[in-house]
Amino acid sequence: MHERSRRARSCRHLARSTSSRRTSDSQRVTASQNDLEKARLQLARVIGLPVGQPFVVSAQLPNVPVPDMTVEEALAQAYKDRPDYLAAQERVKAAEATRAAAASERLPSVHVNADVGALGLKPSDTVRTYTLAGSLNIPIFQGGRTQGRIAQADADLQQRRAEAEDMRAEIYYDVRTAFLDLQATGEELQVATRSRELANQELMQARDRFAAGIANTIEVVQAQQSVTAAEEQYIDAMLGYDVAKAVLARSLGDAEAAVQRILGPGTP
Known part of the structure; x- marks a missing residue:
């Protein structure tokens, strides 16, 4: 029980x-x-995809070489395609138009009106009439108000130009940094690839020596551990390299096209 x-x-x-x-x-x-x-x-x-755009993450990215472009070419493309910089330029143009409109308020304006008609009690007795009138408008008593609008428009224009220059400097920093990171991670990937190859060669040699009876299991286990460590280092290096390529694609502006060109077709 x-x-x-x-x-x-x-x-x-x-x-x-x-x-x-x-x-x-x-x-x-x-x-x-x-x-x-x-x-x-x-x-x-x-990578700068539009908000809510669906995409599929591939299990393994293709090994696509980075397009052969100089920093100057990348900067030219970024200045042409980056939507934030294009928007800043449009704000500058709008401020310039506002300033021009404010300045035109103090200029004289000429107005001309013309009229052609018929005068008479009966259609058969009508006489064609013509009227032509012109006027000249000289803004004499609006100097202070117009000058204030011009000053405000000048301030807005300077601010928009400063914003555009800041955005241009930010793009320069983004592209230069992306190139430096890509170069560094590419070198790290080359080192990790070579280390992985050497670790696999050492493992094969350790197994051959063990099979020949001139090595013990400890040497084989150590070689296997070296292979595991080298594989992890390679994976980390590959991840860093792919991230650097994605950041470069984003810094160029046209996110979807740049990602497919740098990371390979079908991504995301």
């Missing part, structure tokens, strides 16, 4: 433990899915 009671308690404890693990696993799955969606949002923002 005592043994059956103990087994029953053990079964109940096992059932509770299994249920607890399932609940914990479900929570981890939910948290992982939430982290995945956040990562997708961050990726879309990094």
Whole structure:
């Protein structure tokens, strides 16, 4: 009787433990899915995709060489395609138009009116009439108000030009930084690729020596650990290189076209 009671308690404890693990696993799955969606949002923002545009993340990006362009060519493309800089330029043009309109208020204006008609009691007795009038408007008593509008328009124009110059400097910084990061991560990827190849060669040699009886299992295990470390280093380097390419694509302005050109077709 005592043994059956103990087994029953053990079964109940096992059932509770299994249920607890399932609940914990479900929570981890939910948290992982939430982290995945956040990562997708961050990726879309990094590469500059329009808000809400759907995309599919590939399991492995193709190894696409970076387009052969100089920093000057990249800057020219960014100045031509970056929507934030184009918007800043449009604001400058609008401010220039406002300033020109304010300045034109103090200039004299000429108005000419002409009229052609018919005068008479009957259609058969009508006489054609002509009227021509002209006027000259000289703004004499609006000097202060017009000058105030011009001063305000000048201030707005200077602000818009300063904003455009700041945006141009920011684009220069973004592109230059993206090129430097791409160069650094590319060199890191080359080193990691070579290290992975050497680690695999050392593992093969260790296995050959073990098979020949001139090495022990410790040497093989150490070689396997070196391969694992080299593989992790390669994955990190590849990730950094792909991120650098994505940042460069974003800095060029036309996000979708630049991403497909730099990261490969079909991405995202």
